[in-house]
Amino acid sequence: MSRPFSAFRANARDHRASILVAALSAAFGVALLSTTGVLSAYISASEVGVHSSVGVALGIVAGVFFVIAVYVGAIVTTNTFATVIAGRTRTIALLRLIGSSARTQRRSVASEGLAVGLIGAAIGGVTAAVLSLAAVRLFVAVGVLPDVLYPVITPALLAPVAVVVVTTWLASWVGSRRVLTVTPVQALGAAEERPPAAVRQRARIVVAAALLVVGLGLLVFGLLLGLGVFARSGIPIASGYGVLIAMPGGVLSFTGIVLAAPFFMPAVLRGVGMLFGRGAAGRLAAANAVRNPERSSRTTIGLVIGVTLITMFVVAAQSYLQMIREASQNEPELYAGAESVLTVTMLVFSVLVGFSAIIAAVGVINSLSLSVLQRRRELGLLRALGFSASQVRRMILAESAQLTIAAVITGLVLGTAYGWVGAQSLLGSIPGGGLHAPVVPWSFIAIIVAAAAILALLASLAPTRRATAVAPVAALAVD
Secondary structure (H helix, E strand, C coil), X not given: CHHHHXXXXXXXXXXXXHHHHHHHHHHHHHHHHHHHHHHHHHHHHCCCCCXXXXXXXXXXXXXXXXXXXXXXXXXXXXXXXXXXXXXXXXXXXXXXXXXXXXXXXXHHHHHHHHHHHHHHHHHHHHHHHHHHHHHHXXXXXXXXXXXXXXXXXXXXXXXXXXXXXXXXXXXXXXXXXXXXXXXXXXXXXXXXXXXXXXXXXXXXXXXXXXXXXXXXXXXHHHHXXXXXXXXXXXCCCXXXXXXXXXXXXXXXXXXXXXXXXXXXXXXXXXXXXXXXXXXXXXXXXXXXXXHCHHHHHHHHHHHHHHHXXXXXXXXXXXXXXXXXXXXXHHCCCCCCCHHHHHHHHHHHHHHHHHHHHHHHHHHHHHHHHHHHHCCHHHHHHHHHCCCCHHHHHHHHHHHHXXXXXXXXXXXXXXXXXXXXXXXXXXXXXXXXXXXXXXXXXXXXXXXXXXXXXXXXXXXXXXXXXXXXXXXXHXXXXXX
């Protein structure tokens, strides 16, 4: 156990954001599990006399949202470790030069991931358990909850903590795979990330294409199933299972999009870069964003995930409501009270998925900070060539804005599509339902744009302060 922590202590500063992501994921899982247990106990003790199936349903819902949070956290952690390794290229090459193997270096990095998972999950799990217990005691004291025995602290709370530890370690192992591409000769040059030509593009394209084809196939099948197409054709397939088919299709297709990001994000970034004018800072920002597609995609994909998730649930909720309203006009007695229940439910779900968006935002800020700090030599050269500190700040802010705008546009498009498929696959075959266009709340779009602008500004503050605080000569001397 001491070996992972010894490697972690030597590079602790690089992993602060990864620890925060692990802590947030573990806290989310523990809080969901505790809340599910409390709600089940409350419902069982109420006069309604609901069966135990409610507890099972609550557990399934909690599990789904925890899986979403872990999925987002794993991608953010993978990208963070990949960025960290890119900044250690020369150090790893020096160790290779004196006899260390690539596999040894990769095991060392993966051990750091294990330490990150253990520390972050422990902090998040304990914090969430203590806060959940305090909240239940408070609600009982003020009369919000009846005074019965609530299973807040149970051995089951160790499950989300263990899951976060394992996924963080696996994410660090995947993110550290680029260690295998570092050669000893790179110790003679600057610490630079491998060029795009060194990416194993063919294998990545094949895997991404396979995931996209399978995922899109499941999405289409779930959509048709939800619309009752097969039932009308006489094929005995229950339309209620459409969303269960579409859900794994969404996960697979989105994973394929994440893998394919280095191949399509440069085109999006190039288009967004045209908005920043023809000044020196703007032109350099646009060029930097597309110069290394892999690095740019790592920075943007976390925010793409967050925006996609939130947009998906909001569009699904609005589409659900629209379908219920139109169906209730034909069958008013069948849908009495459904709209209010659905509104409350989707508000709760939107808050839950918003937690995953926070994790994604942490990843964006950290990835941009690390990528800027690893370019101190480049920034020092710009200062030596005559760039002022304010021009460097404008350039980094423009880069941050460019990456954020591209991520928001991509996330809005994907989230709208996934939300519409989810709504149709679940409710498309209800009495009075059918095929409907997606409902996009424009007020929500405005909120997302405003939040993205704030995020772009926050993400650029720390790296610009550090980048401009170093004298040009000192920056040029950094390895």
